[in-house]
Amino acid sequence: MRTGVWLVGARGSVATTSVVGALALRAGLTAPTGCVTELPELRGPALPGFTDLVFGGHDVVTTPLTKRAEALAAAGVLPGRLADAVVPDLAEVEASLRPAPTDGGPGDRIAAVVRDLTDFRRRHELDRVVVVNVAATEPAPAPHPAHHDLAALRDALAGPVDVLPASSRYAYAAFTAGCPYVDFTPSTGARLPALVALADERGLPYAGHDGKTGETLLKSVLAPMFAMRHLAVRSWSGTNLLGGGDGATLAEPAANAAKVVSKQRVLAETLGYLPQGGTRIDYVEELGDFKTAWDLVTFAGFLGTGMRMEFTWHGCDSALAAPLVLDLARLTAAAHAAGRRGALAELAFFFKDPLGDTGHALGAQWAVLCDFVAGLHAGVTR
Amino acid sequence: MRTGVWLVGARGSVATTSVVGALALRAGLTAPTGCVTELPELRGPALPGFTDLVFGGHDVVTTPLTKRAEALAAAGVLPGRLADAVVPDLAEVEASLRPAPTDGGPGDRIAAVVRDLTDFRRRHELDRVVVVNVAATEPAPAPHPAHHDLAALRDALAGPVDVLPASSRYAYAAFTAGCPYVDFTPSTGARLPALVALADERGLPYAGHDGKTGETLLKSVLAPMFAMRHLAVRSWSGTNLLGGGDGATLAEPAANAAKVVSKQRVLAETLGYLPQGGTRIDYVEELGDFKTAWDLVTFAGFLGTGMRMEFTWHGCDSALAAPLVLDLARLTAAAHAAGRRGALAELAFFFKDPLGDTGHALGAQWAVLCDFVAGLHAGVTR
Amino acid sequence: MRTGVWLVGARGSVATTSVVGALALRAGLTAPTGCVTELPELRGPALPGFTDLVFGGHDVVTTPLTKRAEALAAAGVLPGRLADAVVPDLAEVEASLRPAPTDGGPGDRIAAVVRDLTDFRRRHELDRVVVVNVAATEPAPAPHPAHHDLAALRDALAGPVDVLPASSRYAYAAFTAGCPYVDFTPSTGARLPALVALADERGLPYAGHDGKTGETLLKSVLAPMFAMRHLAVRSWSGTNLLGGGDGATLAEPAANAAKVVSKQRVLAETLGYLPQGGTRIDYVEELGDFKTAWDLVTFAGFLGTGMRMEFTWHGCDSALAAPLVLDLARLTAAAHAAGRRGALAELAFFFKDPLGDTGHALGAQWAVLCDFVAGLHAGVTR
């Protein structure tokens, strides 16, 4: 099953780490640590192998992938020797990257993306292409009536005014080209009724939103712990200090707001009430691709006794995100191959702000994921 | 369903907090925070109500319960006004406490415990009595052949030499008196083949071992998180600083060793390998009943990138343990009423070192517990 | 030496804790923990004793002191038995509290404060009255030309428009009444050239600004440590979570900004450069009078090797501030008695944003303080 993985934001940290990692795995230079789909519970015939993956993508910048890989190695995200070892393979991927279209109106730009996707699929003789959005986080767009109606959206896109943010244009193009779409960011992406209708019309699956790699991952196991123990969480306050490209983007108040909301939802939904406190994201350039999150939780136990816990998470965001991007590409490809359409709620395990109603508890999400994947494998061997 | 709760170590911090809390709940003076059996998922007709619980117990010291309650209030474990409000009810419980028997050989002392239990059940017209061990942690006993054979054990107990540690003598007495037995401590308790045989002979259920309230509770959600994400835990080092009666006992190297082993098992069994590092328990008198645990976890992600997390848990051990003691008493009583016998592996959720093979992941333990309790409730309404 | 201590914000947490503490010290009910002037290095004949202190003050609210003391006891800031024991003495202090004047123009309100101070001094036959500002933090005022010139200020105050913030009106009144003035807050207070000129004209000493009790206290020993070891601090990011009255005030962006600036100065001035990162103050009501500060410091050592430290400070702000208020009142009274006038730069030890050029290193500030106090004591015995 030759599977294309088309990365929107292909020259970013997450994308570059995903590509270097996949190439290193293909070459047997590294172990699949962090790849959930390589766990015994999920491994199996339905998923395309690492050797079956072919990478391409769009970006608005033109920094060569090898240079990005070098920078990531210097920053401790990648081992330098791996970055060196995959240089020839990276050059091949480089040849499949396209500049993000900028000419013409929104309709023209979408058409250009559709062409790029179609060319990529044809040239590499791919069974399918999964589009994964790992571009910089956008601010939330202004609401527009066309977001709610596919026909109205089609009309609007024919005009000169941009009613869609970039992430949603990519989703529109992906669906138009017959490609499943995965949103790894908190941007709008396919989260508009008109785009859901389009996916539906084409019978395509999609997944999202916003990869869960740090503080929210911890919340998704700690909040259920407090809930299962009937402990009353009084406050939960978080600080996220991060550098890197993503940090700079999130320092913009609008993008920050988008991310913070998706981070707090897990608490309210898991606990059944929203404790006091909030989450902050601060940009500290010198921290580079490593993020430090600190959370303080105060809670009451039996007879109201006050207690507290705090944690510090010091994680490399790209190293945590990249294997999940590969997992999502493989899983979504398999779902598409199996004829699945619509929201892939079974992939909630991967997301801060998941589609569907699987809830936010990681253990429950894991059980649902295992069932789902078992079904995919069963379908193959049938 | 009038249910006796017989506490071994009845004048200790956990026992006193359990009793004060149950009395306060009965009087409607407090909410059941921390009581798992009061969650919507578990509540129901099979469980005895708080008003159905009658307390008694053994202890080797004679400090009045009201004095213990005052001391706990001064230490911030209980609200002072609650301790005051339940003084009359505490006096009633006081009347049901018995000194731990010390006269004669082991057989005589067991017989005395059996008498105390039988009297208690009769005098209060109880449907059943659940014995819960919350006495100070013992060192592991010297191995003895009689531990493995009930007949040999009976012979040995007739002699003058003590082949059983106190916790196991209480288990022996409980089973002899027809009472289910719950081991909330890391002591030996019913964990000997000869005692398992005795429980079997009498058709009685039992549960254990070692209530899970702090660092291990966190491990039981964090270790599965690392496992589910295929992250490679390289080291996990923990420090537990605690004062209080239990702290002083655990400062004894032998008791400490017993506790530490049960604390590390969760890692090895959840991860499938034992990371480097160990767990320590240090006695710091001034910390009183509040325990501070600090853990450092180092782990590798994709392409071997090194990351770390640390947490500090500042919990009041007795306030965390007491509601679980009530939960366990209620659940074990209901199981007994339903005719369950043998190890209650479904109660793994509560224990550091659970019986059976439910594993150590809290989410999975929770699912098993919910099923189990649903079964109990279904039995009642049938 | 009968010494009046006039508290602006007399019904606030810091003020109430200061008063209760002084009364308890006077009654021999507590030890002077936290009182710097009771250390062997500083103790001596020049300082008024706790029994020599007489309290009065202004506030805009009218909550009785005993009620505030009860609330502080319930919040764990004060031992309940102390609050109870000093009730009669508190009533006496209550009688010396006055409502913050609100009638008439700024000149009238200042005159009313002058009258209150003069009455207080006369009625209690005090040698002197030290005014200490512990009122809620104000936003920075709009700049005004009259701030820079005493004559212009006098003219302006005769008019109807308020050119001074409240803290500065209190300073004006204090100087007019012949009282030294201590600014324990980040508000403007005596920090205007026109007020400096007034203090000068009256030959009065003054001290400030902003009591140093938590994160900044730590910075004042840790930043010098990095400097003395020639380690290069790359980033220093801080989060302060606090409830309580002060927390609510500081949540207002304007007040927050005032406080944050005074918090970062210590870094730039001690290190000689400003590392990346910032400080945040977030209001979390449920944390009450206890504040949790968390700081992350990243630094480079020999050959550029990157390292990090983090700390969590869990302090009771009022319990940290109150003994310093007593210290400052005693020291400023002694300085006044010794004929000192102008800025008391020697008290830098106590402040986040000290007057003069003693710098921010706590050790150096301590040495200066010890010298200063030794001089005061020497003056007395001469």
Next chain:
Amino acid sequence: MRTGVWLVGARGSVATTSVVGALALRAGLTAPTGCVTELPELRGPALPGFTDLVFGGHDVVTTPLTKRAEALAAAGVLPGRLADAVVPDLAEVEASLRPAPTDGGPGDRIAAVVRDLTDFRRRHELDRVVVVNVAATEPAPAPHPAHHDLAALRDALAGPVDVLPASSRYAYAAFTAGCPYVDFTPSTGARLPALVALADERGLPYAGHDGKTGETLLKSVLAPMFAMRHLAVRSWSGTNLLGGGDGATLAEPAANAAKVVSKQRVLAETLGYLPQGGTRIDYVEELGDFKTAWDLVTFAGFLGTGMRMEFTWHGCDSALAAPLVLDLARLTAAAHAAGRRGALAELAFFFKDPLGDTGHALGAQWAVLCDFVAGLHAGVTR
């Protein structure tokens, strides 16, 4: 002033980092971050320049320096490009290393060291050689009467039995060869009356003990802070997790004990009382040369209010120690040149367990150091 630096333990982490760093500084490849003697307050003509330093040393292992440097680069202690750049210079240092003498009795081995030192000085035409002990920490030796008397020691050394631990034999040899001796470790070194007498006889200065680089450095600023604020430290508990060669050595209970004692002294001496709690050192191989220390401090403030702070220090021990080794070599050489003899108490700033009575407060140690160095510089320019 051509100055030899003779490293005992010359192939260890600290020694190798010191040598690589000095070579890199000499070549202008790095900045002197972490070198205290390059601060404006201490820089000056009395100290030998980095270009004046010539390295030699003893070790019991024979791993080439270049290999050790590579390993340190791989572990993130050194930048790889620096290790590469100094390879030719390292080869030269390699030529000056000697195996630790093992033949004959103690007297023979001391004589061999004296010969090595004398040869080194002569061959490189050095003005003086400072011997710095950076060898693995030894257990404390059994007490022996000859430790207290130089004549008795001379007699004993003539015999076959070893009454001195290795560190003290090196000190004996250093003094015999006319070399000042610096003890960077907690081992015995020159800390015996008989060796003090020998240094005295030869008119030589010496310094020690045990470089202060992590937890104790923090204690030396935090404990004075609590003391200066009259806060009552109730407990201070520390955990040190470390890998690396030193970690393995310290895991040996005897060496651990030596280190832990020197770590607690700072508290007792600074605070005037010993708080509860202790310090632990645990070996966690995977942490490599980076050490994580976590400390919890509980303290009482005004009216007994309980508070707490905790810190986590994540430092690279060798990167912290190496610049201090260079500082100490330069300072001790300058002191020797200036005719100083006996214990260099003025260097307390550098040590966990300093000679003399400068005390443990870093600020005070710094003031003493600055005075001392100013004196040295003044002597030179005179």
